[in-house]
Amino acid sequence: xxxxxxxxxxxxxxxxxxxxxxxxxxxxxxxxxxxxxxxxxxxxxxxxxxxxxxxxxxxxxxxxxxxxxxxxxxxxxxxxxxxxxxxxxxxxxxxxxxxxxxxxxxxxxxxxxxxxxxxxxxxxxxxxxxxxxxxxxxxxxxxxxxxxxxxxxxxxxxxxxxxxxxxxxxxxxxxxxxxxxxxxxxxxxxxxxxxxxxxxxxxxxxxxxxxxxxxxxxxxxxxxxxxxxxxxxxxxxxxxxxxxxxxxxxxxxxxxxxxxx
Numbered sequence: 001x002x003x004x005x006x007x008x009x010x011x012x013x014x015x016x017x018x019x020x021x022x023x024x025x026x027x028x029x030x031x032x033x034x035x036x037x038x039x040x041x042x043x044x045x046x047x048x049x050x051x052x053x054x055x056x057x058x059x060x061x062x063x064x065x066x067x068x069x070x071x072x073x074x075x076x077x078x079x080x081x082x083x084x085x086x087x088x089x090x091x092x093x094x095x096x097x098x099x100x101x102x103x104x105x106x107x108x109x110x111x112x113x114x115x116x117x118x119x120x121x122x123x124x125x126x127x128x129x130x131x132x133x134x135x136x137x138x139x140x141x142x143x144x145x146x147x148x149x150x151x152x153x154x155x156x157x158x159x160x161x162x163x164x165x166x167x168x169x170x171x172x173x174x175x176x177x178x179x180x181x182x183x184x185x186x187x188x189x190x191x192x193x194x195x196x197x198x199x200x201x202x203x204x205x206x207x208x209x210x211x212x213x214x215x216x217x218x219x220x221x222x223x224x225x226x227x228x229x230x231x232x233x234x235x236x237x238x239x240x241x242x243x244x245x246x247x248x249x250x251x252x253x254x255x256x257x258x259x260x261x
Contacts (some may be wrong), residue, residue: 020223020231021216024238026058028212029146029255031239033059033112036142036257037068040109044068050108050136052097052129053115057083057090064090071108073100075116097129103136111137114146114255121181121188123198130202137260143204145256152217152252153179153189160218192249195256204258210242211251218252 040047044067051060054072056079064070064087073095074080084092093102097116111133120126133143154177158164167173172180181188192209199206216223216238226234241247248254 019220020226021213021220024216024223024235025213025253027235028210028239028242029114029144030059030062032210032212032255032257033063033110033144036110036144042109047110048108049110049112050103050133051112051114052100052133053113054083054090054092055079055115057086057092059112059114060090060092061087071103073097098125098132100132100136105135106138107136109138109141111141111143113143117145117190118148118187121183123194126198127201130198130204134202134204134260139260141260142207143258143260145258146212147190147195147254147256148187149249149251149254150177150179150189150191151250153187156218192254195254199256199258203261205261207257207259208243209248209254209256211244211248211253212238212242212255213253214238214242214247214251216252 037044037047037049046069048069049060049063049071051063051070051072054060054074055076057072060070060072060083069091070089071091071093072083073093074083075094075096077094080092080094083090095102097113097120113129113133116129117126120129130143130145133145137143154164154173158167158173158177164173172185174180178191179189195209216234223231223234
């Protein structure tokens with residue numbers, strides 16, 4: 001997975017999540033993480049969280065600072081180094097979502113799988129990552145999985161950036177406008193029916209699925225023009241509509257909240 005390391009050595013994920021469209025995604029995702037954690041009848045220090053694809057610790061570090069027992073796994077050495085520099089309380093390791101052999105079965109109450117599914121290009125690899133997350137999660141525990149969505153790629157890259165004709169000619173969009181991605185494309189995009197198939201084959205039960213950013217990524221320059229009060233109202237709006245089934249697949253990201261039976 002050297003191509004992923006090369007990419008994230010140049011791409012500033014912290015800057016993305018600190019941008020206004022990134023703040024929408026982060027704020028709403030954290031709300032749902034906290035909802036899951038609030039349902040666990042244990043002291044915070046006894047609740048074990050695994051963050052697979054933790055990046056520089058955007059989620060790991062705040063959750064650790066809140067008192068949870070957090071373990072982070074990150075593929076990219078540069079990101080891992082920054083995470084460790086920011087916190088020595090998070091148990092941070094270098095590793096791959098497809099192989100969690102350093103962790104025993106049924107070890108974690110909550111598992112976050114937020115980055116890896118963006119960069120796995122086959123159904124089999126996605127299923128393997130989901131299966132590994134399931135294996136290390138306790139029975140009755142929760143797995144939160146993030147995906148980047150197909151329509152975001154078609155609308156943004158295809159039409160907004162005017163690559164639609166070359167994408168159709170090159171077979172990068174199918175006749176039904178489902179993206180066909182390869183490693184050199186860095187990201188893979190997915191539809192709700194693809195996610196449902198993964199859950200069915202992994203035998204995981206959906207609690208709920210949300211769109212943490214909705215239209216935020218499409219309208220970056222407009223979000224930047226909003227006053228602080230208007231922007232707070234936009235976050236409230238997205239918080240209110242993020243579970244609406246008619247809007248979920250159109251956002252840039254989804255977070256699928258699953259239970260291990």
